[in-house]
Amino acid sequence: xxxxxxxxxxFCGVKCENPFFLSSSPVGSNYDMCKKALESGWGGIxxxxxxxxxxxxxxxxxxxxxxxxxxxxxxxNMEMISDKPTEKNLEMMAKLKRDYPDKVLIASxxxxxxxxxxxxxxxxxxxxxxxxxxxxxxxxxxxxSMGSDVGTNTELVEKYSAxxxxxxxxxxxxxxxxxxxxxxxSARAAIKGGATGIAAINTIKSITEVDLDNFTCLPIVNxxxxxxGYSGKAVKPxxxxxxxxxxxxxxxxxxxxxxxxxxxxxxxxxxxxxxGASNLQVTTSIxxxxxxxxxxxxxxxxxxxxxxxxxxxxxxxxxxLPNIVPAENIERDFKVYPKYDHEKCIGCGRCYISCYDGGxxxxxxxxxxxxxxxxxxxxxxxxxxxxVCPVEKCVTPxxxxxxxxxxxRDINVIAKRL
Amino acid sequence: MKGKDYLSEAKKAYSPLxxxxxxxxxxxxxxxxxxxxxxxxxxxxxxxRSIRFRNVKGAVETIRTxxxxxxxxxxVCPYDKLCEEACSRTGIDRPIDIGGLQRYAMDFERxxxxxxxxxxxxxxxxxAVIGSGPAGLAAAAGLALKGYKVTVFEAREQxxxxxxxxxxxxxxxxxxxxxxxxxxxxxxxxxRMNTRVGKDVTLAALEAEGFEAFxxxxxxxxxxxxxxPGLALSGVTTAAAFLAEAxxxxxxxxxxxxxxxxxxxxxxxxxxxxxxxxxxxxxxxVYRRTVExxxxxxxxxxxxxxxxVSILPSFKPVEVIGxxxxxxxxxxxxxxxxxxxxSVEVPxxxxxxxxxxxxxxxxxxxxxxxxxxxxxxxxxLAAADAETGKTSIGNVFAAGDIVNGGKxxxxxxxxxxxxxxxxxxxxxxxxxxxxxxxxxxxxxxxxR
Ligand SMILES: Cc1cc2nc3c(=O)[nH]c(=O)nc-3n(C[C@H](O)[C@H](O)[C@H](O)COP(=O)(O)OP(=O)(O)OC[C@H]3O[C@@H](n4cnc5c(N)ncnc54)[C@H](O)[C@@H]3O)c2cc1C
Ligand SMILES: Cc1cc2nc3c(=O)[nH]c(=O)nc-3n(C[C@H](O)[C@H](O)[C@H](O)COP(=O)(O)O)c2cc1C
Ligand code: SF4
Numbered sequence: 001x002x003x004x005x006x007x008x009x010x011f012c013g014v015k016c017e018n019p020f021f022l023s024s025s026p027v028g029s030n031y032d033m034c035k036k037a038l039e040s041g042w043g044g045i046x047x048x049x050x051x052x053x054x055x056x057x058x059x060x061x062x063x064x065x066x067x068x069x070x071x072x073x074x075x076x077n078m079e080m081i082s083d084k085p086t087e088k089n090l091e092m093m094a095k096l097k098r099d100y101p102d103k104v105l106i107a108s109x110x111x112x113x114x115x116x117x118x119x120x121x122x123x124x125x126x127x128x129x130x131x132x133x134x135x136x137x138x139x140x141x142x143x144x145s146m147g148s149d150v151g152t153n154t155e156l157v158e159k160y161s162a163x164x165x166x167x168x169x170x171x172x173x174x175x176x177x178x179x180x181x182x183x184x185x186s187a188r189a190a191i192k193g194g195a196t197g198i199a200a201i202n203t204i205k206s207i208t209e210v211d212l213d214n215f216t217c218l219p220i221v222n223x224x225x226x227x228x229g230y231s232g233k234a235v236k237p238x239x240x241x242x243x244x245x246x247x248x249x250x251x252x253x254x255x256x257x258x259x260x261x262x263x264x265x266x267x268x269x270x271x272x273x274x275x276g277a278s279n280l281q282v283t284t285s286i287x288x289x290x291x292x293x294x295x296x297x298x299x300x301x302x303x304x305x306x307x308x309x310x311x312x313x314x315x316x317x318x319x320x321l322p323n324i325v326p327a328e329n330i331e332r333d334f335k336v337y338p339k340y341d342h343e344k345c346i347g348c349g350r351c352y353i354s355c356y357d358g359g360x361x362x363x364x365x366x367x368x369x370x371x372x373x374x375x376x377x378x379x380x381x382x383x384x385x386x387x388v389c390p391v392e393k394c395v396t397p398x399x400x401x402x403x404x405x406x407x408x409r410d411i412n413v414i415a416k417r418l
Numbered sequence: 419m420k421g422k423d424y425l426s427e428a429k430k431a432y433s434p435l436x437x438x439x440x441x442x443x444x445x446x447x448x449x450x451x452x453x454x455x456x457x458x459x460x461x462x463x464x465x466x467r468s469i470r471f472r473n474v475k476g477a478v479e480t481i482r483t484x485x486x487x488x489x490x491x492x493x494v495c496p497y498d499k500l501c502e503e504a505c506s507r508t509g510i511d512r513p514i515d516i517g518g519l520q521r522y523a524m525d526f527e528r529x530x531x532x533x534x535x536x537x538x539x540x541x542x543x544x545x546a547v548i549g550s551g552p553a554g555l556a557a558a559a560g561l562a563l564k565g566y567k568v569t570v571f572e573a574r575e576q577x578x579x580x581x582x583x584x585x586x587x588x589x590x591x592x593x594x595x596x597x598x599x600x601x602x603x604x605x606x607x608x609x610r611m612n613t614r615v616g617k618d619v620t621l622a623a624l625e626a627e628g629f630e631a632f633x634x635x636x637x638x639x640x641x642x643x644x645x646x647p648g649l650a651l652s653g654v655t656t657a658a659a660f661l662a663e664a665x666x667x668x669x670x671x672x673x674x675x676x677x678x679x680x681x682x683x684x685x686x687x688x689x690x691x692x693x694x695x696x697x698x699x700x701x702x703x704v705y706r707r708t709v710e711x712x713x714x715x716x717x718x719x720x721x722x723x724x725x726x727v728s729i730l731p732s733f734k735p736v737e738v739i740g741x742x743x744x745x746x747x748x749x750x751x752x753x754x755x756x757x758x759x760x761s762v763e764v765p766x767x768x769x770x771x772x773x774x775x776x777x778x779x780x781x782x783x784x785x786x787x788x789x790x791x792x793x794x795x796x797x798x799l800a801a802a803d804a805e806t807g808k809t810s811i812g813n814v815f816a817a818g819d820i821v822n823g824g825k826x827x828x829x830x831x832x833x834x835x836x837x838x839x840x841x842x843x844x845x846x847x848x849x850x851x852x853x854x855x856x857x858x859x860x861x862x863x864x865x866r
Contacts (some may be wrong), residue, residue: 070442265471289446293471295464300473392433 005302009313011279012171012256014130016104018043023260023281024108031092040291044104048082049135050089051110055080063208063218074234075284076208097128110135112145114163121167137177137202140228151177154189161193171196179205183242184249197256201239203229232284236262247276266300274320333406335381336413339398351385359384383415424669424695428588437522441470444514451504457832460485462501462516477523482534486559491828492520493590496715537605540567546629548615551579552830553818554635560838562605573614583662586688616789631841634790637819638782648738653745657685657779674774675699678748681779682712689777690727703729748773807837
């Protein structure tokens with residue numbers, strides 16, 4: 001029947017049957033869950049963060065950003081690290097590795113001081129885990145000696161990375177917080193301390209919505225709520241940006257990156273690889289749709305590789321980086337006019353409204369025929385019209401017009417993916 | 419102009435974004451009821467999810483692997499009674515347009531030239547499939563995929579059974595049928611057209627040619643007729659004859675301005691809409707029972723209504739009136755239904771309709787299967803296992819309408835698939851016992 005491409009890829013020296021892993025969170029927090037996930041096709045698991053400190057969680061603890069007519073696009077959680085006894089977690093990890101020796105197990109840990117970090121590293125190494133991930137990034141810990149308060153402090157990041165290194169021979173990932181302007185600085189500190197690679201991003205501090213009756217944000221826990229971590233499809237742009245910047249950083253060159261933040265489809269997954277990740281982790285879309293989504297990630301990526309003639313995934317890791325350049329390096333000597341396909345046009349006038357109210361008044365509206373007509377004099381080629389048009393391939397970029405100082409040549413612009 | 423209407427597909431296709439939007443309405447249920455409701459196991463839960471997560475190729479793979487007539491089924495299945503009836507979303511507003519999404523994936527397959535199924539080299543036994551309708555095509559594909567040498571024998575000029583000679587182009591364009599027949603041919607299945615088994619060639623002759631198993635999928639080709647005076651007049655016809663003439667004519671068939679169709683099923687709707695699309699001014703459906711009891715599916719009934727077809731329920735045909743040997747009018751009398759089985763005539767409601775054509779769409783009758791040595795039940799249907807198609811003769815199997823008395827395309831596909839499995843099991847066991855016999859013989863030889 002259908003042929004499957006080989007999706008295997010090496011990460012931190014560990015061979016992975018595919019790059020799709022659960023990220024550390026409730027989706028991988030006990031043996032039975034992990035078993036079901038691995039049997040659904042996930043290549044590996046980053047087990048829910050374990051520590052010696054056991055949190056007391058609140059209820060309810062989630063909220064979501066909704067947009068008309070779609071499933072939720074962003075997800076807010078107030079959860080901390082695993083609330084199961086440490087011994088129990090270690091036992092389940094060992095059992096997983098014993099029963100699924102060919103799948104990859106990443107042990108996520110969080111300590112409160114150097115001794116704890118070293119001790120945890122030793123303990124999870126003994127379970128047979130393949131990689132250790134240091135959680136420097138949970139934004140809603142009730143103790144400030146842990147979580148993203150650590151991740152924003154480069155000294156602590158370096159010190160704790162070194163403490164973990166002392167406790168293990170395994171590859172070590174430092175999981176970064178996005179609640180920071182420049183992730184490279186913390187990442188360099190982690191590598192300096194002894195980490196092998198970087199995992200990013202953890203959740204973004206957020207208020208998803210404010211309740212208009214109770215005057216606090218959601219979820220409301222007996223009248224009060226907190227700022228806490230945001231994840232899911234809505235954070236993908238932020239995640240891709242942090243990863244691309246680290247992957248382009250000279251001092252971090254060649255450092256393996258595990259990418260996450262909003263991966264839902266095989267296309268999202270490919271994007272993370274293209275900006276430099278060689279391993280992918282997922283939580284929110286699993287919480288939303290279940291482990292089964294990996295089926296279409298595997299199948300979709302495999303068909304894409306076949307279509308593009310790509311035989312191994314490592315070939316595309318970072319392939320987009322050379323084309324992501326500083327703003328000053330973008331060519332600015334031409335503009336691209338929109339083309340309106342009057343056959344496809346359904347006469348809604350949305351392009352006209354947007355161009356008038358949010359653009360350059362460059363569309364003349366033919367009220368009888370209900371059709372947009374371009375006024376080239378006024379059009380600046382911003383492309384707002386083809387972004388707002390609800391009809392596929394109705395408004396598209398046309399030929400470029402070069403400014404007086406420009407050099408005519410072939411131009412390739414794409415501003416909307418179907 | 420009328421030809422164009424008749425030939426063009428009535429339902430609009432999805433664009434990629436619209437398809438994803440519709441798929442995003444899917445609740446992605448646990449243990450999805452839609453998938454359980456498809457007789458052929460086309461697995462809507464899985465293919466809708468693939469579309470939703472931007473993997474159309476994965477959707478094509480799921481559909482094609484399960485259903486060799488995925489594109490035809492996408493258009494003609496009575497969803498409202500199958501997967502869409504089971505859809506949980508109905509509890510919120512309306513079911514997912516499963517048929518539309520399936521069609522989207524199948525159109526994508528065709529446009530992109532994607533090939534999911536590949537048959538291994540045909541190294542196994544020769545199998546004859548008799549009849550090239552949905553059941554026959556599904557059986558042939560299933561067997562070819564297992565490596566059998568399959569030949570389909572078809573009495574008519576074109577393959578497809580009722581897909582080609584019955585279901586109207588507005589719902590199922592002929593090029594879709596041809597595409598799927600070609601898919602089956604590409605799996606290495608041979609077709610011998612214009613060959614009626616039992617007449618042009620006997621089963622014994624085929625056995626002599628080396629065919630080791632037979633799958634009888636001859637369907638219901640005859641038409642049931644009314645029992646009223648005037649049926650011999652010219653202009654009185656049956657649904658099967660009318661549609662079989664209309665479809666291959668590509669819309670060129672002339673119809674008179676006044677047409678009466680008798681019956682209340684999908685076939686009656688097809689006749690009525692066809693007559694209308696071919697230019698009839700007034701088309702009236704006369705049906706014995708009430709509108710609620712019409713077996714036609716809702717979408718078809720709505721389509722007929724949209725075209726302006728009138729429906730006269732609870733009327734019983736009385737006589738076809740002619741002039742110079744041709745139909746002139748149709749007479750019917752009202753019925754009052756006391757319960758589902760009892761009715762009384764209402765003479766006050768007698769009606770006479772002008773008619774240039776009277777089409778009887780009251781059911782099909784079974785083909786004679788004695789050529790295959792098979793017994794028939796009281797309805798003339800082949801005596802065979804309803805699931806597997808096994809008959810009293812070891813190497814003869816039967817599937818589709820000829821066994822179930824006429825259900826649906828997807829049901830015929832499901833049974834064709836199942837009989838391919840049963841034939842494989844049968845031939846495999848014959849093969850194994852031959853091998854053991856040989857082994858035993860060789861052992862005996864050795865002992866000697
Ligand atoms: C007008 C019409 C509309 C319909 N609409 C729908 C619909 O919308 N949706 C739906 O699901 N179902 C519909 N059906 C029902 C559906 O078409 C049938 O259930 C289905 O085609 C049965 O498939 P089959 O393979 O069993 O038989 P058929 O489709 O009848 O095919 C049997 C084939 O065997 C051939 N044959 C017969 N005898 C011999 C012989 N001795 N030797 C060689 N060949 C032989 C015949 O020529 C024919 O091609 C419709 C039926 C009709 C008549
Ligand atoms: C409910 C919830 C709990 C989480 N718990 C942890 C955790 O214990 N340790 C950790 O490193 N990250 C944790 N995360 C962060 C995720 O692992 C991941 O980094 C983030 O959600 C972005 O990926 P996503 O968009 O695929 O969910 C949690 C996320 C959620 C939604
Ligand atoms: S998802 Fe499960 S654990 Fe959470 S509130 Fe609902 S039932 Fe309880």
